[in-house]
Amino acid sequence: MIHHHIRLAMRPDAPRDKVDEALEMLRRMGREIDAVAYGAVGRDVGGDFDYGAVFAVEDIEAYRAYMHAPLHRQVDEIGLPLVRNMVSYDLIDDGDPCTGELIRQIHAERFAGDPALVALIEGLGSYQGSGAPGR
Numbered sequence: 001m002i003h004h005h006i007r008l009a010m011r012p013d014a015p016r017d018k019v020d021e022a023l024e025m026l027r028r029m030g031r032e033i034d035a036v037a038y039g040a041v042g043r044d045v046g047g048d049f050d051y052g053a054v055f056a057v058e059d060i061e062a063y064r065a066y067m068h069a070p071l072h073r074q075v076d077e078i079g080l081p082l083v084r085n086m087v088s089y090d091l092i093d094d095g096d097p098c099t100g101e102l103i104r105q106i107h108a109e110r111f112a113g114d115p116a117l118v119a120l121i122e123g124l125g126s127y128q129g130s131g132a133p134g135r
Contacts (some may be wrong), residue, residue, distance in 0.1 A: 001037070001093055001094065002056070002059070002103070003056050003092075003093075004054065004055045004056075005053070005087075006053050007052045008049055008052065009049045009083065010083060011083065014083075015082075022082055023051060024043045025074065025079065026041045027041045027051050028072055033065070033072065035066045036057060036066055037057060037058055038056050039055040039056070042130060061130070073114070076117055077120070080123065081123065083124055085126045087127075099123070
């Protein structure tokens with residue numbers, strides 16, 4: 001399994017209704033993207049972030065399908081303008097030493113094919129994780 005985690009600190013001026021919409025869209029990702037085995041979205045406790053999410057997928061092909069799902073891109077479009085800081089990371093329990101590099105490649109492909117997505121990421125105060133452009 002690959003567990004994809006995100007942590008989000010919202011912009012102070014982010015409208016509450018838009019934040020709620022973005023969170024509901026994240027929840028929809030867990031319900032509607034076939035590649036997702038399960039997901040959870042909620043408040044982030046014990047850090048400098050407001051919300052977090054985790055999505056579990058079976059393998060690297062499911063990870064690719066999740067990352068390239070049209071609903072995922074819609075969530076980026078609606079949610080990222082509301083975010084001040086973001087961290088994304090993956091917990092991998094498959095034992096394959098190549099999985100981490102494959103994850104980085106999937107993110108690189110996604111950003112290379114979508115300059116508008118890169119612009120959304122560049123609009124964040126900070127973004128850390130294996131998927132950050134330029135890594």
